[in-house]
Amino acid sequence: MCGIVGVVSAQPVNQLIYDALLLLQHRGQDAAGILTQLGHKFFMHKAKGMVRDVFRTRNMRALPGTSGLGQVRYPTAGNAASEEEAQPFYVNAPFGVVMAHNGNLTNAQALRRELVQTDHRHINTESDSEVLLNVLAHELGRASQGGALQLEGIFGAVAAVHRRVRGSYAVVALIAGHGMLVFRDPFGIRPLCIGRGADGTVMAASESVALEGTGHRFERDVAPGEAIFVTLDGHIHARQCAEAPRHHPCMFEFVYLARPDSVIDGISVYQARLNMGQTLATRVVSTVPPNEIDAVIPIPESSRPAAMEVARLIGRPYREGFVKNRYVGRTFIMPGQAVRKKSVRQKLNVIASEFAGRNVLLVDDSIVRGTTSREIVQMAREAGARKVYLASAAPPVRYPNVYGIDMPTQEELVAHGRTVEQVRALIGCDALIYQDVEAMKRAVAALNPGLQGFEASCFDGVYITGDVTPESVVAMNAPRQASAAEDDDGATTRLTLPNAQES
Numbered sequence: 001m002c003g004i005v006g007v008v009s010a011q012p013v014n015q016l017i018y019d020a021l022l023l024l025q026h027r028g029q030d031a032a033g034i035l036t037q038l039g040h041k042f043f044m045h046k047a048k049g050m051v052r053d054v055f056r057t058r059n060m061r062a063l064p065g066t067s068g069l070g071q072v073r074y075p076t077a078g079n080a081a082s083e084e085e086a087q088p089f090y091v092n093a094p095f096g097v098v099m100a101h102n103g104n105l106t107n108a109q110a111l112r113r114e115l116v117q118t119d120h121r122h123i124n125t126e127s128d129s130e131v132l133l134n135v136l137a138h139e140l141g142r143a144s145q146g147g148a149l150q151l152e153g154i155f156g157a158v159a160a161v162h163r164r165v166r167g168s169y170a171v172v173a174l175i176a177g178h179g180m181l182v183f184r185d186p187f188g189i190r191p192l193c194i195g196r197g198a199d200g201t202v203m204a205a206s207e208s209v210a211l212e213g214t215g216h217r218f219e220r221d222v223a224p225g226e227a228i229f230v231t232l233d234g235h236i237h238a239r240q241c242a243e244a245p246r247h248h249p250c251m252f253e254f255v256y257l258a259r260p261d262s263v264i265d266g267i268s269v270y271q272a273r274l275n276m277g278q279t280l281a282t283r284v285v286s287t288v289p290p291n292e293i294d295a296v297i298p299i300p301e302s303s304r305p306a307a308m309e310v311a312r313l314i315g316r317p318y319r320e321g322f323v324k325n326r327y328v329g330r331t332f333i334m335p336g337q338a339v340r341k342k343s344v345r346q347k348l349n350v351i352a353s354e355f356a357g358r359n360v361l362l363v364d365d366s367i368v369r370g371t372t373s374r375e376i377v378q379m380a381r382e383a384g385a386r387k388v389y390l391a392s393a394a395p396p397v398r399y400p401n402v403y404g405i406d407m408p409t410q411e412e413l414v415a416h417g418r419t420v421e422q423v424r425a426l427i428g429c430d431a432l433i434y435q436d437v438e439a440m441k442r443a444v445a446a447l448n449p450g451l452q453g454f455e456a457s458c459f460d461g462v463y464i465t466g467d468v469t470p471e472s473v474v475a476m477n478a479p480r481q482a483s484a485a486e487d488d489d490g491a492t493t494r495l496t497l498p499n500a501q502e503s
């Protein structure tokens with residue numbers, strides 16, 4: 001995932017985009033970029049780092065104009081270390097087009113070959129987003145047939161993008177002198193919504209929190225496959241551009257990625273987490289008698305709503321046992337296992353009195369590589385806990401994700417090929433309780449019966465775009481793994497238990 005925002009206004013937009021990116025920082029901590037448009041001219045500043053570090057006053061001053069877009073990046077393709085892969089991306093032919101993308105293409109390599117050999121376009125980085133931009137630019141050229149670009153041509157180009165591109169993509173783009181183009185893949189995997197300010201400003205963003213937090217009224221989610229074009233004077237045109245759209249938003253947004261105060265595809269993220277806590281509670285009581293639990297303790301930050309519900313339903317006290325250093329970012333979206341591992345202890349510290357002599361139930365939203373859980377369980381024991389039970393509001397993560405969450409290989413997943421008992425032994429807790437896959441889907445689906453399902457491949461191994469095989473996952477990851485190994489500088493932590501059959 002990444003965070004994206006696009007704005008068309010009558011006022012300068014640089015500060016507005018900055019503010020929106022700050023509200024989306026939890027979606028990407030690696031790089032940030034803002035592009036603005038004044039007349040037909042684009043102005044851009046992008047670099048590696050968090051929003052507050054990337055933009056200095058002099059950079060902001062150099063971003064004039066009344067329309068623009070921005071992105072915070074969490075790399076899931078190409079080279080995480082590359083400054084050039086920060087977004088937005090720009091092409092100048094056949095029109096000036098800039099794009100910010102959240103998602104991950106599953107046929108980027110084939111498209112890259114096609115673009116170079118058949119469409120005669122130049123791709124300068126390893127980023128799949130640059131591939132997507134070039135497909136769009138090529139299709140805009142085809143649709144305009146060398147003449148002026150009309151609305152029909154823009155929607156036709158998005159329809160062609162849907163035909164050629166596979167994977168997940170939520171996109172905001174600017175076409176120089178024309179307006180802002182916003183679209184979402186035919187499964188609506190990654191989130192995207194649109195709203196308006198009192199002064200008529202139109203904003204599209206990954207999450208509703210970016211609209212609300214900048215004083216804009218949420219109007220609606222962009223539908224799967226839909227394209228919305230906003231002219232520079234603020235007129236909105238919408239068109240369904242996919243042949244058979246189906247709505248399957250990413251389950252991991254509700255589990256972990258999104259902010260709890262966002263509403264995505266009609267579902268309150270906070271309520272989804274409470275619901276997951278409710279179904280988790282029933283699993284807890286069937287594994288550990290509640291009277292053997294002295295306190296339910298969340299692993300900050302994202303697990304809090306689920307932990308609160310578990311505590312309420314099993315009738316045991318909810319206590320804070322870990323304090324989060326608010327100046328350390330989210331560890332899961334950091335690049336490289338070495339830095340993630342180190343950051344858990346930098347980020348979380350125990351309140352020892354909450355553990356001494358007690359049996360505690362720790363609750364996390366998910367266990368992915370097991371980095372957090374292993375450290376936390378150890379910290380609880382060091383603080384004097386008698387029994388340490390661990391519950392995960394998400395089911396075991398057993399399959400790689402190819403749609404924009406950085407878990408590219410199954411070997412890195414602690415639950416892959418292991419029984420729950422083996423994971424428990426590896427993490428070092430006294431009992432390990434996981435959410436059930438179907439129960440999780442039901443708990444979240446209950447909040448919007450209009451959805452056709454969820455993209456939940458990391459839990460159930462079902463890849464809804466239909467083009468993903470174990471071989472294609474390996475091929476897709478080859479360039480990334482090479483760069484990840486470099487980033488880790490040989491310090492990658494390997495889990496030591498032998499793999500076993502899945503439970």
Ligand SMILES: O=P(O)(O)OC[C@H]1O[C@H](OP(=O)(O)OP(=O)(O)O)[C@H](O)[C@@H]1O
Pocket residue numbers: 256299300301302303329330331332333364365366367368369370371372373
């Ligand atoms: O099993 P792992 O590979 O460690 O990944 C899972 C952990 O990572 C995330 O926390 P993170 O620190 O990123 O963010 P948070 O503060 O939002 O919980 C998530 O909430 C889990 O705690």
Ligand SMILES: NC(=O)CC[C@H](N)C(=O)O
Pocket residue numbers: 001002073074075076077078085101102103104105127128129404405
């Ligand atoms: N997670 C994302 O949305 C990443 C966007 C794009 N695939 C990149 O790696 O830059």
Ligand SMILES: [Mg+2]
Pocket residue numbers: 299300301302303364365372
């Ligand atoms: Mg966490």
